[in-house]
Amino acid sequence: MYVFGEDVGPLGGVFRITDGLTAEFGEDRCFDTPLAESGIVGMAVGMAMNGMRPVVEMQFDAFAYPAFEQIVSHVAKMRNRTRGRVGLPIVIRVPYAGGIGGVEHHCDSSEAYYAHTPGLKVVTPATPADAYHLLREAIASPDPVVFMEPKKLYWAKDEVDVDRPTPGIGRAVVRREGTDATLIAYGPAVSTAMEAAEAAAQEGRSLQVVDVRSIVPFDDETVCAAVRSTGRAVVVAEASGYASVASEIVARVTERCFHSLAAPVRRVTGFDIPFPRPSWSASSCPAWTGSWTLSTTFSGRTSDDPYVRPSRPRGGTHRGRGREVAGRRGRHRHPRPARRRGGDRQVHRRGPLTFRRDGHRPARTGG
């Protein structure tokens, strides 16, 4: 096993993930490379062809893009190209997503690019235990693994039993049991989903939380069993929603669980915009958008347009009539959380879901 990339040697990486490796294992085993990501991944391909297990670091999500051709055209396809003769046991570590106040090219959620490419395993831990055990398993994997590390979790601390592996690559886990609905999240969004479930619990709702962990291969079995047990599902992801991993999960769950669903599967994702300036980044992430979307989802509103502000429901029906926010100024605008009146409550008996997060605009549930 060899570790290399930009600043991963004596410095230990800009996030100190490889701290101490060069000192302990020597400059041959953990070394700095010239500053060229295609070079790093391309060299890893050759080293893997020649019997080694490279673990390379892309310093930031958006800095990995120069390596995209190597990853998509070679890392992912060499085994298939050679009919199984040349496998590439490479781990490509990608610090990704926002939440650290980073600038534009340090906050991308780039998982969908990799997940869309056959031949790559795509894994993302949400707990320190998974960070340790999934990485070990990724290194042991005979196939390339894009190991996506949520940057905001680099400071997370927990006791990790290194002798007790967590479930393997390809397995999702239920992080929180619940009966009213299932939140499906991965990576940086898992903690958001857990907070949402906790907030919901205080309002009398029981939300189940599934941590996907392994985007490829995807654990249909665990995810679908969870959704069938509650009949409702919301996929929570930090990435923008269009053509995303969240889209894929919604599609898979809908295809497989349709007859168990009491409501359409919804998504709470980032907007379809480039990552916003650091001082506004909170408004792009589910932590904020979620407050509104979750509240409308669980109020039973089933408008076809997720960005429609529901109007006051009429008595006895749970179907609010939508009024397009877009229509007002001719472009989509994220609406403020809807005020609700008692009508929703009559239908649902318990108040619509909301959750708060310090510093973020809370959902106003009215009534």
Add this chain to the structure above:
Amino acid sequence: MAGHPGLLPSEQPVQLLDESGVPVGGADLRMPDTQRLLEAYTSLVIGRRVNDQASALVRQGRLAVYPSSHGQEACQTGAALALADGDWLFPTYRDTAAVIARGVDPVEVLTLLKGDWHAGYDPYAHHVAPQATPLATQLLHAVGVAHAARLRGEKTVVMALCGDGATSEGDFHEALNFAAVFRAPVVFFVQNNEYAISVPLARQSAAPSLAHKGVGYGVNGERVDGNDVAAVLAVLDRAVATARSGGGPQLVEAHTYRMQAHTNADDASRYRSEDEVDPWVARDPLLRMEAFLKKKRVLTKARRAEITERAEAVAAHMREGVNQDVEPDTADLFAHVFADPTPQLTEQAAFLADELSREGH
């Protein structure tokens, strides 16, 4: 590189034989021995036969496409013969003749161009990487293979091939730089055949030569007459020896010419004239070496007949193999994506098998 301490290549490409096969003086390299030149000539003849046979198989509809190295056989031969047994070759799509010269079964090589699979041979059997379709990406793989070998203390050398167009790609530059920084034993061998499909060299680079591009990375550069197999062998022998002895990566540019279109699907008359091609006919690498060996009385009629027979046997083997239809196994489509198929791939494979069985396949 000995004789060029300043990294810069020689003013003129190294030449040992002129166009008519007469030795020229002045080069600081010795002519390879006669036995080696005979071996090289044999490889040239077989390489030419491989090129012409493959092009014929395209016309017959048995191959989808063939990017011919007709006219570049001296480079193909040199790249293959300069390597020792354990060394690696990283070829491109145009280097079929070099791959065959390394000992890979021609029928397995043509699997790619027949369209039966993306690479038909086992890269580990002869240490030949799959022929690269993207440009310059394989050069970095070559650096990785060489670096791994060096870390293990092996004396492996890696020969990485590319064309003139590929020197514009970022990966070419990253590969030279990485190889230099890590002192990886790689010989980058650029076959400058003057064209990247339709784009002439002048549109590709304003450098004095492509070998000059090594200077910026601290890589020795050298230029060679790519149609003079004796010179190609001598230059590559020296480059390989330097790389093997820890002298770091080497960049060699061969000046040659793509005598035919980019592939059979291309029409070269749209971007170059016959007047331009004509002078290169006289510079043919086969004719040059043949004239030299005949003059030395090494190439007897009997030996020439024997070499022709060997080349014909290769061509016959190609025809026979390529004309065999391979029954596709759809399970293969899913079997090699991962070491162990994901549940989703297993499901999709079963779905396709079921669909096909319903259709009576």
